[in-house]
Amino acid sequence: MAAVYTAPVQALIDELGRLPGIGLKSAQRIAFHLLKLPAADVHRLSAAINDAKARVRFCQRCFNVADGEWCPICLDERRDTRVLCVVEESRDIVALERTGEFRGRYHVLLGAMSPLEGIGPEDLKMKELFARLEPEGVTEVILCTNPNTEGEVTALYIARMLRPFGIRVTRIASGLPVGGDLEYADELTLGRALEGRREFATDPAAP
Amino acid sequence: MIVRHLELVDFRNYAAATFDLHPGITAVVGRNGQGKTNLAEALGYLATTDSFRGAPDDAVIRVGTDEAVVRATVVDGEREQLIELSLSRHGRNRVQVNRQRLQRARDLLGALRVTVFSPDDLAVVKEGPGVRRTFLDRTLTDLAVKYDALRLELDRVVRQRNTLLKQLAGRLDDADTSTLDVWDERLATVGDRFGVARGTLVERLAPMVAEAYAQLAGIGTPVELRYDPPWRDGGLLAALGAARADDVRRATTTVGPHRDELELSVNGMPARLQASQGEQRTLALALRLAAHRLVTERTGSAPVLVLDDVLSELDQQRCTALLHHLPPGQVVITTAGVLPDAAHPDAVLHIAAGAVAG
Numbered sequence: 001m002a003a004v005y006t007a008p009v010q011a012l013i014d015e016l017g018r019l020p021g022i023g024l025k026s027a028q029r030i031a032f033h034l035l036k037l038p039a040a041d042v043h044r045l046s047a048a049i050n051d052a053k054a055r056v057r058f059c060q061r062c063f064n065v066a067d068g069e070w071c072p073i074c075l076d077e078r079r080d081t082r083v084l085c086v087v088e089e090s091r092d093i094v095a096l097e098r099t100g101e102f103r104g105r106y107h108v109l110l111g112a113m114s115p116l117e118g119i120g121p122e123d124l125k126m127k128e129l130f131a132r133l134e135p136e137g138v139t140e141v142i143l144c145t146n147p148n149t150e151g152e153v154t155a156l157y158i159a160r161m162l163r164p165f166g167i168r169v170t171r172i173a174s175g176l177p178v179g180g181d182l183e184y185a186d187e188l189t190l191g192r193a194l195e196g197r198r199e200f201a202t203d204p205a206a207p
Numbered sequence: 208m209i210v211r212h213l214e215l216v217d218f219r220n221y222a223a224a225t226f227d228l229h230p231g232i233t234a235v236v237g238r239n240g241q242g243k244t245n246l247a248e249a250l251g252y253l254a255t256t257d258s259f260r261g262a263p264d265d266a267v268i269r270v271g272t273d274e275a276v277v278r279a280t281v282v283d284g285e286r287e288q289l290i291e292l293s294l295s296r297h298g299r300n301r302v303q304v305n306r307q308r309l310q311r312a313r314d315l316l317g318a319l320r321v322t323v324f325s326p327d328d329l330a331v332v333k334e335g336p337g338v339r340r341t342f343l344d345r346t347l348t349d350l351a352v353k354y355d356a357l358r359l360e361l362d363r364v365v366r367q368r369n370t371l372l373k374q375l376a377g378r379l380d381d382a383d384t385s386t387l388d389v390w391d392e393r394l395a396t397v398g399d400r401f402g403v404a405r406g407t408l409v410e411r412l413a414p415m416v417a418e419a420y421a422q423l424a425g426i427g428t429p430v431e432l433r434y435d436p437p438w439r440d441g442g443l444l445a446a447l448g449a450a451r452a453d454d455v456r457r458a459t460t461t462v463g464p465h466r467d468e469l470e471l472s473v474n475g476m477p478a479r480l481q482a483s484q485g486e487q488r489t490l491a492l493a494l495r496l497a498a499h500r501l502v503t504e505r506t507g508s509a510p511v512l513v514l515d516d517v518l519s520e521l522d523q524q525r526c527t528a529l530l531h532h533l534p535p536g537q538v539v540i541t542t543a544g545v546l547p548d549a550a551h552p553d554a555v556l557h558i559a560a561g562a563v564a565g
Contacts, residue, residue: 025297025298113386113389114367115367115368115370115371115374115390116366116367116370118374120371120386121382121385121386122382149360149363149364149367149393150367152393153364153367153389153390153393156389156392156393157385157386157389160385160388160389161385186314187351187352187353187356188353188356191353
């Protein structure tokens with residue numbers, strides 16, 4: 001297709017279009033929005049991107065975003081080193097931290113296995129994960145990859161690789177949103193929740 | 208289920224049109240090219256969010272406009288729902304139930320079930336196995352919406368595995384083996400579940416197809432459905448293992464539900480190759496009719512039945528038999544010619560140039 005826009009505009013649209021979740025239409029809309037902005041605003045945005053890129057690094061241990069060598073979680077002495085939670089992206093840590101339920105450490109894979117995107121296990125932080133287990137005295141690995149095709153396969157792969165280590169491997173449960181109604185749950189979630197049901201023990205001593 | 212009221216905006220050749228459909232039989236009469244099949248297609252869209260003719264969304268948005276809307280008042284038992292689907296040339300498609308927007312288009316599945324009989328149904332008998340798999344899978348989705356998600360998951364895993372096989376370029380080292388192992392395991396988990404679902408469906412459907420065939424043909428002819436993929440006995444994981452060398456060499460997944468065949472036979476002969484035209488047409492009708500009855504029986508409410516231009520294709524005896532054996536429920540019959548005497552419509556709509564003529 002012949003270029004409709006002048007070269008700099010087209011280049012901007014192309015770059016924006018490469019971002020996750022941004023299609024051609026959105027890329028065009030954002031590009032023209034940027035062109036209309038005062039120069040100062042555009043500079044602030046590009047400075048923020050450059051600054052973040054220059055200063056933010058990945059934690060050398062868990063590959064969470066960090067502003068030094070290690071991320072705040074790995075620096076926190078009070079965290080339980082025996083339990084390790086494996087996630088796909090740093091933003092998953094943010095979600096899990098909000099629960100306040102987990103006091104162990106994390107390991108970020110920086111993606112999930114997906115041949116369609118050209119991502120195999122060697123492109124993820126897998127070796128780094130296996131190397132951490134012994135030195136840190138990890139006794140349980142919780143697989144918190146996404147409950148979709150790629151996340152499930154990645155969890156399966158790690159579980160297989162962890163077999164020789166003889167440590168406990170668990171998978172995060174899929175289920176119903178708390179405070180929601182069964183009626184509004186989609187059939188897949190509800191099906192998974194049924195599959196993963198638990199014994200509901202009542203105390204026999206209770207009246 | 209009954210569609211009481213249907214409204215089309217910029218859908219195919221309809222700029223804006225409303226239809227009041229009778230809870231019994233509505234005949235839609237008009238010359239060719241006036242929009243009868245488009246009306247049937249719109250009903251199908253609300254049920255499946257796609258075209259039963261296999262047309263892309265772009266093709267059903269009226270020329271020169273950017274958005275098509277299909278809106279219907281659906282009555283199921285005591286419940287009345289307003290369901291809306293808008294198809295956009297540029298943005299995302301939107302679905303609403305009772306003015307509440309649903310997150311994904313596929314959340315609409317199950318709100319309305321429609322069985323469409325069309326002359327294209329002959330493909331189920333005459334063409335390749337893919338058409339028959341689609342027939343089975345659509346019926347499964349009508350029975351329970353979860354099967355649609357299972358089908359999508361299966362498609363995704365197969366695509367991922369095929370891409371991986373292509374990347375291997377015929378060679379398999381230890382690291383690749385571990386990767387392929389987990390894709391196999393995932394494919395087997397999803398595939399086995401799918402195989403069981405299809406197998407159970409065919410078991411239930413087979414006697415109903417034979418019965419429907421006998422009713423339509425007027426004679427008891429042995430009709431058989433067989434779904435017996437070679438991987439089912441030992442499980443898909445073992446079959447994938449056995450086919451691995453071949454899969455790596457051919458860079459594609461050669462075994463699994465995406466390759467299955469539903470074998471149809473009439474009088475002990477394969478229907479695709481050895482049945483007569485008349486037998487093939489009767490079998491295609493019998494498959495639809497049986498699926499319609501099964502869905503009615505299992506879900507407790509009859510899908511809206513649309514006979515799109517099929518009566519003209521049938522000889523008088525089969526036409527009368529089909530009308531005579533129509534299950535209870537709402538029926539929409541479209542025809543370009545004269546309605547057969549046996550049709551007895553409760554209402555007649557005349558369509559001309561994308562509008563309902565008074």
